[in-house]
Amino acid sequence: MKQKLNLFDFTMIVVGLVIGMGIFRTAATSAKAANDPNLFFIAWIIGGFVAFCGALTYAEIGSRFPVTGGYFRIFSYAYHPSIAFSINCIILISNAASLSGVALIGAGYIGQVLFEGGATDAVKVSIAIFAIILFYCINLLGLKMSAKTQNILMLIKISMLLMLVAALFVPSTHYSGPIDTTGAPTNFMDTVKALGIALVAVSFTYGGYQQTINFGSEVDKPSKNIPRGIFFGIAIIISLYLQVNFSYYKVLGFDDLRSKNEIAKVVASKLFGETGGNVFSALLFLSVLAYVNALLMSNPRVMFAMSEDGVLPKMFQQKSKKRDVLVVSLTTFAAMCIVILFFADTFDKILSFTIFLDCFGMATSAGAIFMLRKRTKHLDGTGIYSMKLYPLLPIIFICAYSFVGISIAIDQPMTALTGVGVLAAFMVLYFATRKPKNDQNVQVSDTTKAS
Secondary structure, three states: OOOOEOHHHHHHHHHHHHOOOHHHOHHHHHHHHHOOHHHHHHHHHHHHHHHHHHHHHHHHHHHHOOOOOHHHHHHHHHOOHHHHHHHHHHHHHHHHHHHHHHHHHHHHHHHHHHOOOOOOHHHHHHHHHHHHHHHHHHHHOOHHHHHHHHHHHHHHHHHHHHHHHHHHHOHHHOOOOOOOOOOOOOOHHHHHHHHHHHHHHHHHHHOOHHHHHHOHHHEOOHHHHHHHHHHHHHHHHHHHHHHHHHHHHHHHHHHHHHHOOOHHHHHHHHHHHHHHHHHHHHHHHHHHHHHHHHHHHHHHHHHHHHHHOOOOOHHHHOOOOOOOOOHHHHHHHHHHHHHHHOOOOOHHHHHHHHHHHHHHHHHHHHHHHHHHHHHOHHHOOOOOOOOOOOOHHHHHHHHHHHHHHHHHHHHOHHHHHHHHHHHHHHHHHHHHHOOHHHHOOHHHHHHHHHO
């Protein structure tokens, strides 16, 4: 029988796709951008609300369109294959870059434990490559093995976040000095600009749940378990994020929060001592591995869908007969991550570029719900999930990511131009390599699959 993901498996994948390295790093980035404690927490609350709107939107998309590689197919179905090809290519690149950057940061944490004075850049790259290869091999063992590994790693990661939250209940660790709000915005326009830049890091930290629709028919009872898994997963994430950020603020104070990068280790050291901080760093590396594993599970399924629809070569459809693993797609994506490791720059640069690219994908993929509602009316009343407050929730979600994208374009115009250029290049590549006869009836075939 084909391997299926149950509700718990799928919920842990949702949590694993979202909680990567972000919550252990980007709180400092968003605090620095906000320059005001109130605006900092407002950004995280807005980010959580937007994520909730997006989660419900993708829950309905996944329920109405439960196919493997759904994040590619919804673009073909609702828009045009050229848009599907272009956006999913840049998303694959940004996901590979995110995975590589996160693995590199995790290698830096474990390097502090293994080597006195920390690891060299070459050693960090070697550790990151080892992590990618290790979980590449685990994914070759099949979907259920990957899911079981993900469950274990996510339980470790959630336990770490709860340890950070525990600092709230230890008053001796709390910061008692004055709150420094130097540089806080003083007028409306400055406040809007600061909020937009703060939301870049927040959006990165909350993002990832949209990829859950890639699993589609591989989920047991997808019309029920996809929306439930996304809802439960995002509820866990919002709760943990808000509590952890409040813990950072209470223990470090706002000035240290916005000036230190390794904030999670500092909190753990205050709570458990220097040895405890080192143990936390080691466990943090395991949390990074959960993110690596989740992306290695998700992205090859997008490549499979693109191959099935003829926009990538047929070899990307190849599966191992024994374990039903997408061998070529998995190998290609893992190789992309390793290659990017040798060209990775700073995490902050990767962050802005990744989020700008994701703004295209998030806004347009969420917009597909309007077309899906029209084309799948025959599914209404058959047990599929339909969100309440439609169309308000997807509109809020789309507007929020448009605002983040515009904020990046204003703050870093070259990053925005590069992202638009990459998108345009893939669009040109699609039409330059596509045979006219293969471009026919794609949406018709997708309509049949959705039915």
